[in-house]
Amino acid sequence: MIRIENLTVQFGGVKPIDGLTVTLDKSIVGLIGPNGAGKTTLLNVLSGFVTPVNGQVSVDGVVISEIPAHKRAHLGLRRTFQTDQIADDLTLWENVEAIADHAGHATHADAQRDVQRAIDYVGLGKRIHRKGSNLTTGERHLTEIAKALIGKPKLVMLDEPGAGMSESETQHLEKVIRGIPEYCGAQVFLIDHDVALIVACCEETMVLDFGKLLALGPTKEVLEQPEVRRAYLGDFEAMEAAA
Ligand SMILES: Nc1ncnc2c1ncn2[C@@H]1O[C@H](COP(=O)(O)OP(=O)(O)OP(=O)(O)O)[C@@H](O)[C@H]1O
Ligand SMILES: [Mg+2]
Numbered sequence: 001m002i003r004i005e006n007l008t009v010q011f012g013g014v015k016p017i018d019g020l021t022v023t024l025d026k027s028i029v030g031l032i033g034p035n036g037a038g039k040t041t042l043l044n045v046l047s048g049f050v051t052p053v054n055g056q057v058s059v060d061g062v063v064i065s066e067i068p069a070h071k072r073a074h075l076g077l078r079r080t081f082q083t084d085q086i087a088d089d090l091t092l093w094e095n096v097e098a099i100a101d102h103a104g105h106a107t108h109a110d111a112q113r114d115v116q117r118a119i120d121y122v123g124l125g126k127r128i129h130r131k132g133s134n135l136t137t138g139e140r141h142l143t144e145i146a147k148a149l150i151g152k153p154k155l156v157m158l159d160e161p162g163a164g165m166s167e168s169e170t171q172h173l174e175k176v177i178r179g180i181p182e183y184c185g186a187q188v189f190l191i192d193h194d195v196a197l198i199v200a201c202c203e204e205t206m207v208l209d210f211g212k213l214l215a216l217g218p219t220k221e222v223l224e225q226p227e228v229r230r231a232y233l234g235d236f237e238a239m240e241a242a243a
Contacts, residue, residue: 001023001024001025001059001060001061001187002022002023002024002025002029002046002057002058002059002155002187002189003022003023003024003056003057003058003059004020004021004022004023004024004042004055004056004057005021005055005056005057006019006020006021006054006055006056007019007020007021007042007045007052007054007055007056007057008020008052008053008054008055009038009041009045009050009052009053009211010053015211016036016037016038016041016210016211017038017041017042017045017052017208017211018210018211018212019054019055019211019212020042020055020208020211020212020213021213022206022213022216024187024189024204024206024216025204026187026202026203026204027181027187027188027203028177028178028180028181028187028188028190028201028202028203028204029187029188029189029190029202029203029204029205029206030190030191030192030198030201030202030204030205030206030219031043031189031190031191031205031206031207031208032191032192032193032195032198032205032206032207032208033207033208033209033210033214033231034209034210034231036210037208037209037210037211038208038210038211039159039191039208040082040159040191042208043079043157043159043189043191045057046059046064046077046079046155046157046189047069047072047077047079047157048064048067048068048069048070048071048072048077049069052065059075059077059154059155060154060155062075064077074104075154076151076152076153076154076155076186077153077154077155077157078148078149078151078153078155078156078157078186079148079156079157079158079159080141080144080145080147080148080157080158080159080161081144081159082159082160082163084140084141084143084144085144085147086132086135086140086143086144087132088131088132088133089131089132089133090131090132091128091129091130091131091132092119092124092127092128092129092130092131092132092135092139092143093115093119093128093129095132095143095147096115096118096119096143096146096147096150097111097112097115099147099150099151100112100114100115100150100151103150103151104151105151114150114151115150118146118147118149118150119143119146121146121149121176121179121183122142122143122145122146122149122176123142123172123176124139124142124143124146127139137163137164137165138164138165138166138169138172138173141161141162141163141164141165141173142172142173142176144161145158145161145176145177149180149183149184149186152184153184153186154185154186154187155186155187155188155189156180156184156186156187156188156189157188157189157191158177158188158189158190158191158192159191160191160192160193161173161177161190161192162192162193162194162197163192163193170194170197173197174197174200174201177190177197177201178200178201188201190202195223198219199219199220199223202219203218203219204216204217204218204219205217205218205219205222205223206222207222207228207231209231214227214228214231215227215228
């Protein structure tokens with residue numbers, strides 16, 4: 001469960017998050033909002049890359065606001081990046097294994113098993129020897145997710161994993177995301193512009209609008225709210241056309 005209280009982030013004159021108070025307790029939570037709404041900034045606060053000027057954040061009852069980023073990974077707060085962090089000159093296996101080196105497994109064999117399990121889970125078991133540079137955009141995003149599943153994740157935060165994916169890749173991604181709570185018991189926090197993916201995966205969705213909470217609740221109800229429809233009309237038309 002994520003509790004955010006009176007959170008404000010300021011960069012110079014810009015407040016990408018402005019007095020946000022929200023509790024997110026469903027197993028897969030969506031986060032949508034227009035470009036520049038503060039979505040990635042919120043994820044950066046949760047993962048410790050950005051320090052808020054005000055407010056408090058806790059995950060499963062642990063106040064994380066004061067804990068540095070590298071220690072948060074040990075707490076099980078894991079994320080992917082909007083711009084993926086795959087090393088082009090390493091193989092897929094080596095990219096995931098690099099995370100396992102710091103994940104606190106009891107033995108090397110345990111770490112190797114965890115790497116294999118995560119790669120198999122995201123469906124890339126046949127690609128382990130492929131260099132990062134030879135992975136497709138979709139495979140890179142799935143590799144990022146595999147990295148986030150190493151160790152004992154408690155909260156897995158995904159920043160636009162569906163960007164640049166084909167329709168069939170997105171269908172596979174949907175299954176991968178929906179299965180994460182069962183795979184490792186983690187809560188999932190999903191940012192994506194693909195509203196159909198959010199609907200398919202997220203029991204609950206919050207809408208950010210330039211630092212303010214525009215809506216929060218069961219995903220379909222939130223998407224029916226007039227102010228949300230106004231912000232998302234383009235995506236809705238695309239979604240209805242696809243249905
Ligand atoms: N490190 C930073 N320094 C200064 N301004 C920043 C920084 N990071 C983000 N911003 C600004 O904060 C605002 C919110 O950005 P953020 O990346 O959180 O948006 P977003 O909702 O993730 O958008 P997108 O959908 O385009 O990814 C933007 O105006 C952005 O320019
Ligand atoms: Mg972003």
